[in-house]
Structures are given as structure tokens and as C-alpha cells.
Amino acid sequence: MSMKPELMKRMVKGPDGVEFEVEPLRDYFCEAPPTVMPAAYSRIVEDLFNWARAESLWILGFGTGCGAIEMRPLMTPRFDAYRFGVQWRPTPRQANLFIISGYLSTKTLKRAIRSYEQMQNPKYVIGLGSCTINGGMYWDSYNTIKRLDDYLPVDLYIAGCMPRPEALLAGFQELKTIIRAGKAEGANKYAENFEWYKANQKRVIHDWDMPDYNW
Amino acid sequence: MQFEWMKIPYALLTLFIVVNFGMLLGAFIQKIGARVGRRHGIPVWQNHIDLIKNYGLRSSITHGTMFYLGPVFRLSGGVGLLLFVPTIHGSEMFSNLSFAGDLILALYFVFFGALGMALGAGESGHPHAAIGVTRGLSQMSMAELPFALATFSIALQYQTLSITDIVAAQQGGMLNWTLFTNPLAVAAAMLSFLGSMMRPPFDVVLAPQEIPIGPPTEYHSSYLALMQTNRALFPIAKIVIYMNLFFGGAASWPVFFFKVFLIYLWSAFVGVVFPRFRVEQSIRWFLVWAVPLGVLSILLV
Numbered sequence: 001m002s003m004k005p006e007l008m009k010r011m012v013k014g015p016d017g018v019e020f021e022v023e024p025l026r027d028y029f030c031e032a033p034p035t036v037m038p039a040a041y042s043r044i045v046e047d048l049f050n051w052a053r054a055e056s057l058w059i060l061g062f063g064t065g066c067g068a069i070e071m072r073p074l075m076t077p078r079f080d081a082y083r084f085g086v087q088w089r090p091t092p093r094q095a096n097l098f099i100i101s102g103y104l105s106t107k108t109l110k111r112a113i114r115s116y117e118q119m120q121n122p123k124y125v126i127g128l129g130s131c132t133i134n135g136g137m138y139w140d141s142y143n144t145i146k147r148l149d150d151y152l153p154v155d156l157y158i159a160g161c162m163p164r165p166e167a168l169l170a171g172f173q174e175l176k177t178i179i180r181a182g183k184a185e186g187a188n189k190y191a192e193n194f195e196w197y198k199a200n201q202k203r204v205i206h207d208w209d210m211p212d213y214n215w
Numbered sequence: 216m217q218f219e220w221m222k223i224p225y226a227l228l229t230l231f232i233v234v235n236f237g238m239l240l241g242a243f244i245q246k247i248g249a250r251v252g253r254r255h256g257i258p259v260w261q262n263h264i265d266l267i268k269n270y271g272l273r274s275s276i277t278h279g280t281m282f283y284l285g286p287v288f289r290l291s292g293g294v295g296l297l298l299f300v301p302t303i304h305g306s307e308m309f310s311n312l313s314f315a316g317d318l319i320l321a322l323y324f325v326f327f328g329a330l331g332m333a334l335g336a337g338e339s340g341h342p343h344a345a346i347g348v349t350r351g352l353s354q355m356s357m358a359e360l361p362f363a364l365a366t367f368s369i370a371l372q373y374q375t376l377s378i379t380d381i382v383a384a385q386q387g388g389m390l391n392w393t394l395f396t397n398p399l400a401v402a403a404a405m406l407s408f409l410g411s412m413m414r415p416p417f418d419v420v421l422a423p424q425e426i427p428i429g430p431p432t433e434y435h436s437s438y439l440a441l442m443q444t445n446r447a448l449f450p451i452a453k454i455v456i457y458m459n460l461f462f463g464g465a466a467s468w469p470v471f472f473f474k475v476f477l478i479y480l481w482s483a484f485v486g487v488v489f490p491r492f493r494v495e496q497s498i499r500w501f502l503v504w505a506v507p508l509g510v511l512s513i514l515l516v
Binding site: 030037038039040048049052053055056076077080082083085087089090091093094096120121122 | 253
């Protein structure tokens with residue numbers, strides 16, 4: 001495992017001439033592992049929250065493969081996903097839904113993991129297209145992952161190559177029923193099986209130069 | 216003066232009405248914008264759902280004390296602005312603290328939230344937040360200038376800084392409104408209004424769904440929900456000032472809703488027609504078009 005030089009522990013000379021030690025991964029990042037977040041104490045409150053979560057899906061604007069091009073028409077008058085409470089957010093902090101849109105190369109997987117981990121609990125993942133299910137047409141490629149579920153907890157797959165925007169809209173409706181039923185607990189699943197996910201991720205990402213958990 | 220405890224529930228009632236109205240109106244204006252683009256747009260209750268969802272998120276992280284205080288400052292700026300101006304003219308119930316507040320205080324409160332936000336967003340350490348704050352403060356300072364000039368012009372015209380007195384002077388027919396007695400000041404202020412509503416052509420600061428989302432880049436969960444609450448409240452509070460200063464105030468809630476809607480619609484109307492300015496363009500635009508109007512209005516009073 002190779003670490004980038006700027007992430008190594010080293011001595012730095014400040015502008016005032018004082019030398020001090022910097023360990024970027026510990027000093028600049030919080031490496032506390034994720035914890036399982038319990039649902040609200042009262043059932044009624046949790047149901048209300050789940051309803052609100054279902055009706056207000058904020059998608060992270062992150063396109064990974066060719067499927068990203070199928071997401072853009074959703075903003076246009078023809079499909080207009082906004083009427084279903086679906087919006088795009090530019091920052092992972094505010095997004096709840098991460099759509100892995102198509103094949104995911106190991107290089108992109110690293111960014112996908114960082115983005116996913118910065119999203120707030122509860123968060124959902126949709127695998128779009130066959131590539132996220134079994135590799136699809138990239139089944140024998142050396143640098144794409146084959147099963148997305150090994151690396152991130154997937155709530156819903158939308159099969160096809162490529163699925164049309166209508167399929168995405170149908171997928172959103174399906175995801176809403178899953179969320180309303182309180183079954184979309186991907187973030188907690190990720191926290192529970194954190195070691196397993198990390199082991200899988202590190203198996204394919206050879207230049208792991210980031211903290212184990214990105215807050 | 217005797218303190219009346221009954222004022223507290225009255226103030227809360229004002230806030231409740233205005234926040235809900237603000238959220239519905241915000242969604243409605245967005246819907247109008249969407250219809251212009253031939254879309255259906257969001258449901259009118261979408262802002263409420265987003266708010267519940269953001270309060271309902273389970274985890275949130277902090278970047279330090281100021282990161283907490285940023286949204287709090289922002290909301291208190293909005294609440295303060297609303298409570299220090301007479302919401303309904305002549306109503307004991309909804310005039311809140313307006314006896315104590317004058318124009319200068321209102322001008323201060325307009326800026327207060329943005330400064331708190333700048334500190335909070337700065338502490339988040341995100342480069343997009345820093346860029347957004349720089350853009351936001353420069354554009355807002357410039358947009359406030361014509362409004363401040365218009366305000367002084369009006370203060371000179373009515374020989375008072377009290378908003379209540381200014382509203383009272385405009386009663387008795389539409390022709391008594393500042394709109395007709397001092398049109399230049401109103402024109403300058405309405406141009407400034409466009410700049411502070413975060414709608415196109417002046418929304419590059421908070422381009423809501425693109426990469427440079429601006430100051431709130433790092434804000435999430437309850438922090439964001441607090442800011443959304445302010446997002447609903449603040450434009451209405453600001454419009455209330457405009458309504459009181461230039462359009463004769465409102466003597467009842469239906470008149471209030473109607474006037475606020477029309478003033479809000481002005482920014483939406485301009486927004487759907489014109490494309491977005493960059494910050495340096497918008498600053499130049501305010502300097503060239505709005506500031507001279509403001510200066511002229513002071514000279515003519």
C-alpha cells in the first residue's frame with residue numbers, strides 16, 4: 001500500500017522558523033469509525049421522519065459512468081423529477097441519495113466511498129444499470145468493480161443497459177416505499193459491517209491514501 | 216412602561232404565520248419559475264417536507280463553535296428583523312417590538328445574519344464556502360447601498376426614522392404611498408431588492424444546485440434546517456420592510472399576504488426573464504443603475 005508523500009508523517013518548518021511534526025491523517029481528518037444510529041424513540045415520530053425522508057430525496061450530483069447521462073433528462077420538462085420531491089444537491093453533506101450511475105472504476109470507487117461516507121445518516125444508494133449488479137458489459141474488465149453491494153450498502157438496483165429516465169422515476173417510487181417501510185437502513189448496515197466493507201474496498205483499491213473513515 | 220406577557224405569544228404567533236407563509240410562498244414562486252420553464256415544479260408543501268426531513272436526520276457533525284452559531288445568527292437576524300417592524304399596521308397584536316425599532320436597526324438586522332453566516336461558513340473550512348462568502352458579502356454590500364440611500368431619502372422626506380410613523384403617514388389612499396410621493400427612492404430600493412432575494416440574475420452566490428453552492432456547502436441536517444427556516448422567514452421580513460416603507464403597509468393579514476406576494480413576484484418575474492450575472496457584473500450594475508437613482512432621490516427630497 002503506497003501513501004502519497006503529502007499524507008506521510010513528517011516535520012514541517014513554519015513561517016516563523018519553528019519546526020513541528022505533522023501527521024495529516026490524524027491531524028486533519030477524524031478517523032472515528034461510524035456508529036449505528038438508532039431510530040427515533042417513538043414509532044410515530046420515526047414514521048413521520050421516514051415519510052419526510054421518502055418525499056424529499058436529495059441526490060448527490062455525482063455521475064460515475066455512462067448512466068449519469070440518463071439522470072440529466074430528469075431535470076428537464078419532459079420528466080421533471082422535482083414534482084416527486086427529488087432534488088440534486090452539489091455537496092454530499094446535504095444529499096441523502098447516492099446514485100452509482102453505471103460502471104464504477106476502482107479509481108472512481110475511492111471517490112465514491114469518500115462521498116458516501118460524508119453523507120449524513122440515513123443515506124441511500126441506488127445502483128443504476130447492469131454494471132453495478134454483476135459488472136454488465138464490463139464483466140471481465142480489470143479495473144472496474146463487479147458487484148457494488150460488496151463495497152457500499154445498496155438499497156435498490158435499477159437494471160438495464162442503460163435504463164431509461166422513466167425507469168429511474170419508477171425506481172424513485174420504489175425507493176420511497178422502501179424508506180416509508182423503514183427498511184432503508186443502509187447507513188447502519190455499513191456501520192455494523194464496517195470491517196467487512198473496508199476489507200473489500202481495500203482489496204481492490206491499491207493506492208489507499210485516505211483515512212479509513214471520512215467524516 | 217409596563218411589560219405585557221401577552222406580547223410573547225403574540226410574537227410567536229406572528230413568527231408562526233410568517234414562517235409558514237414564507238415556506239408556501241417560496242415553493243409557490245419556485246413553481247411559477249418552473250411553469251415558465253414548462254415544468255410542473257415542486258409541490259407547494261415541498262419546503263415543509265424538506266424541513267422535517269432535515270430536522271429528522273440522525274447524524275450531524277460540527278466544525279467548531281462558530282459553525283453552530285452561524286445558522287443561529289442567521290435565524291436571529293431574520294427573527295429580529297421581523298419583530299422590530301410593524302407586521303400589521305395599527306394592530307396591537309402584531310406590532311410586536313416595533314415601538315422600539317427604527318430604520319437604522321432594520322438596516323443593521325438585514326446585514327447581521329449574513330455576517331454571522333460568513334463567520335460560520337468560514338469555520339467550516341471548505342474552499343467553496345469561502346468563495347461563496349466573499350461573493351455574497353461583496354454583492355450584498357453593493358445591493359444594500361441603493362436601499363440605504365433610499366432609506367435616508369425617505370427618512371428625510373417624512374422627517375422620522377420610526378417605521379410605524381412612516382406607515383402612518385402613508386395611510387388614506389394609494390396616492391399617499393411613498394411609491395407615488397417619492398418614486399425615485401422606491402425605484403432605487405426595488406432594484407436593490409432584486410440583489411438581496413437570491414434569485415437570478417443575482418443568485419450566483421448561492422447557486423442552489425450547482426457545484427459552487429456557496430456558504431452552506433458544509434451545512435447539513437439541523438444546521439441546514441435552521442437555515443431553511445430563515446430562508447422562509449427572512450425574505451418575508453425584508454418584504455415587510457419594503458411594504459411598510461414604500462407601499463403603505465398592511466392593515467390586515469389578507470392585504471399583507473397579497474402585497475407580500477406581489478413584491479416577491481417582482482423578483483421572480485425579473486428572475487425568470489434574465490440570466491445570471493457574475494459578481495463583478497452585478498456590482499457594476501448596481502453602481503450604474505441603482506446608486507444614481509438613490510442619490511438623485513436624496514437630492515430631490
